[in-house]
Amino acid sequence: MPKAARLALALGIFVVAVALAVIGAMAYLRSNPPNVDYAAGHQSGQPVHLTIQTVGQIGFGAHPSWVSYLALAPDGRWVHSTLWQLPAHTLVDVTVYEYDTGGPLRNQVFGSVSGVIGDDYVLNGKPVRLLDSNSGNGVAHTFSVPALGINVPLWGVPSSAKNICAHAPCSFSSVHNVITFSFRTPGPGQYHWQCLIPCGAGFLDGNGGPMQSIGYMGGFLKVVDA
């Protein structure tokens, strides 16, 4: 084989190897957290049921002590992910099982419910528009989608309770609150959502750790054409 051909072959192999390594690394990085797909097989005109839970500590994985969200996948499994794929222009009925203790908000403005259909949400059967986090159990987390104007504060459970969930997914035998609300998805796009409570205990301003990690206290609503 002539020298030039050998060189070209070596270069070609090198380029392919680098490309494979990059694709492999990207695929690995993108594989977790997984996408929870509520859009596949969705019948247009029908609402999507999004059931999620918030837990005081996830209890497994790389950061067992971190607070987290989990989502109930359409196949009935609780999935540790904050990437939720939803059909566009569709009513989403959300049920949140909130298992974490709360406290006063850093910014009380996020005790107000906004961006949901009807301006109220339902907390343990009672309609709520505004939570006073300085009294009672306080607020544990919020479900907030700034681009859609959605802010839903999640009332905390009493920290004196003896049955606080310590390992996700939490079951109904642990103390919890039930929050329901609805919103309508906009057109296709990726809409960032996050918790607006600095709940990353032990991190600077409470905003590190789970607050800065997709899969825990923030993620994306991946709105797609159904």
Next chain:
Amino acid sequence: MTSEETADRIERRREGLSHWKWLTGVWLILTAIIEPVIYFLIWPHLPPGNMTSSARGAQFDMMVLTMIAAPVMVAVLAYFAYALIVFRHPKGRPLVDGPPLRGNLRVQTAWITITSAIVMGAFVFGTYELIVPAGAGGAEGPSPIWTPASHTELPVQVIGQQWIWTYRYPTFGGFETTQLMLPNNTEIAFHVTSLDVIHSFWAYQLGVKADANPGVDDVAFTQTNQLGRITVRCSELCGIWHGAMYGYGEVVSPSAFETWAKAMERRLAPATRLLPPFAWTYTPSANGAGGGYYPQTDPYYDKTLYDQGRSGPEGNLPALRVEKSQRVG
């Protein structure tokens, strides 16, 4: 020096002079074309537009600096093109070394004088413009030196927090909202602060940019003079959702603003009562943020949810009916 050498020098000098004349001519013509183009055609489209006094000021500064820079750039490009065309080595002629370069006091003096004048001029102009016109939309810290003459500004507090902007209107009962609304033809005093790390309030179309530091009231002035939409971005890397920390606002007519603000004041009154009293800065930890147990009565207490599961570690009395699809674990 032989007479032959002298004749050669004179010849080269004459040639050099004609190069100068050509280059100067080309440069003058191009400059005469490009300067009016910048002034009349490009100026109105320069960022950040002219929605406010400070945006208009920034636009004017961009125009002046562009007009100063354009002739320099034209000179460089014209010389580059001229050298490529005229000083090309003719094909077939033997390659000979060019004449040796010697110092030329006149050229050197002119070079240093002109470039220094341009740079110093831009420096003096830029510094003046940055400070004198009421802070030029930049932040001036808690006690601004340059303030607008009117002293009838509308104060708007801008609160940065990871990762969303909120706004408080102290002259309307101190309500807080995620919407930025401003009245037209009004002097605005932005008071920018943060509840956690350093953010930066960048209202692009307003020509306003101010750091949001926790515990600091950073003041920036501007006067609105055009209706329209505003884009607000955080321009200080502040964590994972820094890129998502943007929002939109609007400059509306003074009467529309008044109506909006009064309606918000009324509608948000219950929420405003829960906010800390209006202050120029806040100490987030002072309100106990980060959690705590409050043993008062819980208005959302629900016996079935809270207590039934206490009967065992795994809870043999599930508080809610667990449907098959929702069974946990």
